[in-house]
Amino acid sequence: MTAPPTPGSFGARLVELxxxxxxxxxxxxxxPVLLREWGLDxxxxxxxxxARTAVDALAGEIAVVKPQSAFFERHGSAGIAVLERTLAxxxxxxxxxxxxxxxxxxxxxxxAYAQAYLADDAPLAADAITVSPYLGVGSLxxxxxxxxxxxxxxxxxxxxxxxxGAPMQRGGPAQYVVDALAERNAGGTPLGDLGVVVGAxxxxxxxxxxxxxxxxxxxxxxxxxxxxxxxxxxxGSALRQVLPATAREVLRHGPDPAEVRAAALRVRDAAAALxxx
Numbered sequence: 001m002t003a004p005p006t007p008g009s010f011g012a013r014l015v016e017l018x019x020x021x022x023x024x025x026x027x028x029x030x031x032p033v034l035l036r037e038w039g040l041d042x043x044x045x046x047x048x049x050x051a052r053t054a055v056d057a058l059a060g061e062i063a064v065v066k067p068q069s070a071f072f073e074r075h076g077s078a079g080i081a082v083l084e085r086t087l088a089x090x091x092x093x094x095x096x097x098x099x100x101x102x103x104x105x106x107x108x109x110x111x112a113y114a115q116a117y118l119a120d121d122a123p124l125a126a127d128a129i130t131v132s133p134y135l136g137v138g139s140l141x142x143x144x145x146x147x148x149x150x151x152x153x154x155x156x157x158x159x160x161x162x163x164x165g166a167p168m169q170r171g172g173p174a175q176y177v178v179d180a181l182a183e184r185n186a187g188g189t190p191l192g193d194l195g196v197v198v199g200a201x202x203x204x205x206x207x208x209x210x211x212x213x214x215x216x217x218x219x220x221x222x223x224x225x226x227x228x229x230x231x232x233x234x235x236g237s238a239l240r241q242v243l244p245a246t247a248r249e250v251l252r253h254g255p256d257p258a259e260v261r262a263a264a265l266r267v268r269d270a271a272a273a274l275x276x277x
Contacts, residue, residue, distance in 0.1 A: 008151055009151055009188070009193055010096075010127060010128055010147065010151060010152050010153030010193040011153065011185075011188055011189075011190065011191035011192050011193045011214065011215070012189070012190060012191070013096065013127070013151075014063070014064070014096060014153065014191065014215055014243075015190045015191050017063040017064070017095075017096055018063050018243070020063075021061065021062060021063040021095075021268070022062075022063060022268040022269065022271060022272040023063065023242065023243055023244060023268075023271050023272060023275055024062055024063060024064070024243070024244055024245075024246070024264070024267060024268040024271050024272075025062075025063070025064035025065070025066050025098060025217060025243050025244065025245040025246075026058050026062050026064075026065055026066065026245075026246060026247065026250050026251075026264050026267075027065075027066045027067070027068055027100070027245060027246070027247030027251075028050075028051055028054045028055070028058075028065060028066065028067040028068065028086065028247070028251075029068045029071055029247045029248070029251065030046075030047050030050045030051060030068075030071040030072070031071060034050070034248070034251055034252070034254075035047070035050055037252070037254075038050060038053075038254050038255040039255060040255070043075070044075050044078035044079055044081075044082060047071075047072065047075055047079055047082050048082045048085075050254075050255075051067070051072075051082055051083075051085075051086040052086075052089070053254060053255060053257050053260070054251065054254070054257075054260065055086060055089045055090050055093065056089075056093075056257055057254075057257035057258070057260035057261040057264070058095065058250075058260065058261065058264055059089070059090045059092075059093030059094065059095040060093045060094060060095070061261060061264065061265060061268070062095055062264055062268060063095065063096060063243075064095060064096045064097075064098050064243060065090045065095045065096070065097055065098070066097075066098040066099070066100050066245065066247075067083060067086055067087065067090075067097070067099055067100065068100045068247075069083065069099055069100060069101045070100075072086075080124075083124065084123050084124060087099065087124065087125070087126055091127070096127040096128065097126040097127045097128075098126065098127065098128045098129070098130070098153075098155065098217070099117055099124070099126035099128070099129045099130075100129075100130050101113075101117060101129050101130060101131075102130050102131065102132050102157065103117075103129070103130075103131055103132065103143075104131050104132030104133060104134055104135055104139065104140065105135065105139065106135055106139045107139075110139055110140065110141075110142045110143065111142040111146075113131075113142075113143065114142045114143040114145075114146040114147075115146070117129045118143060118146045118147050118150055118152045118154075119146060119150065120150050125152075126152070127152055127153065128147075128152055128153030128154060128155060128195075129143070129152075129153075129154060129155070130154075130155045130156075130157065130197060130217075131143055131154055131155070131156055131157070132156075132157050133156050133157060133158075133177050137156065137176070137177060137180040137181070138180075140154070140156065144184060144194060147193060147194075148193060152193070153193045153194065153195060153215070154193070154194050154195070155194075155195040155196065155197050155215070155217050156177055156181060156194065156195070156196055156197065157177070157196075157197045158174045158177040158178055158196040158197055158198050158207070159174040159196075159197075159198045159199060159202050159206065159207060160197060160198075160199050160219075161199025161200065161201045161202075161219045161220035161226075162199075165199075170206065171206075174198075174206075174207055175207055175208065177196060178196055178207055178208070178209060178212055179211070181194045181195075181196060181212060181214055182211040182212045182213060182214075185212060185213040185214045186213065188213055188214070191213065191214060191215060191241065192212075192213045192214040193214070194214050195212075195214045195215035195216060195217055195243075196209075196212065196214065196215075196216055196217070197216075197217045197218075197219065198216050198217070198218060198235075199218065199219055199220045199226075200218040200219065200220035200221050200226040200230065200231060200234060200244065201220040201226050202234060203234075204233045204234045204236070205236070209235065209236075209237075209238035209241070210237060210238065212238065212241065214241065215241055215242075215243055216235065216238060216241050216242045216243065217243050217245055218231065218234075218235070218242050218243065218244050218245060219245040219246075220245075221244045221245065221246045221249065221267070222246040222247075222248060222249025222250075222267075228244060228267070228270050228271055228274055229274070231244065231271075231274060231275070232274065232277075239275055240275060242275065244267075244271050246267055249263070249267065250263045250264045250267065
């Protein structure tokens with residue numbers, strides 16, 4: 001099953017959908033512990049039931065849904081087949097799909113990763129993906145170029161929410177990523193297609209995001225200890241570009257899809273009220 005051609009730029013579609021549905025990204029993370037808590041087996045059938053329930057609960061109401069590829073990959077080819085169906089079902093319900101794959105390489109290998117997730121005819125095509133810049137932001141150019149051609153987006157890890165990332169990312173390296181993307185986003189309206197991942201756990205003022213002109217995916221809300229109220233202090237004038245991300249805080253309310261949906265809407269509405277101030 002392939003994704004249809006994507007009209008318009010990713011940045012424009014994201015702005016439109018955030019205005020209509022509120023600023024929230026909810027992850028679909030079929031962790032073995034969550035499968036057990038939902039009363040499901042840790043196998044492809046349990047994975048399918050989990051993903052289908054999550055999509056049905058979220059994709060008609062939430063702007064961005066973020067499947068974590070690793071939890072599907074661990075089930076082999078059967079898990080990848082479930083992921084393909086999950087991507088298609090999410091898009092059909094109207095949400096943007098951000099596939100969390102964190103790929104990063106050089107040359108033809110990076111081009112192959114881009115084709116796998118950002119080409120119109122790719123079975124695993126998403127609206128956007130996450131990538132890692134460890135080999136240099138320039139090494140990601142095949143993904144940037146293909147995303148531009150197909151109307152998709154790319155989120156580059158800059159300052160992640162895990163504590164292990166701080167010694168490597170803090171200061172110059174993270175700001176270098178932001179500045180490199182700001183150059184590529186210049187002139188994009190209403191928002192550029194290239195975003196950054198900056199954890200909602202970082203120190204306020206640690207990064208200057210003013211020139212980014214792109215979306216900021218902010219994981220860490222909920223299970224990692226950050227509350228929505230902290231976002232204005234952390235992101236300052238860039239707050240309206242921020243897409244808070246959560247997963248366990250919402251998914252723990254399953255397996256009842258109505259409860260999952262209600263939990264997501266509570267977080268969404270709180271985020272919308274905060275960011276619109």
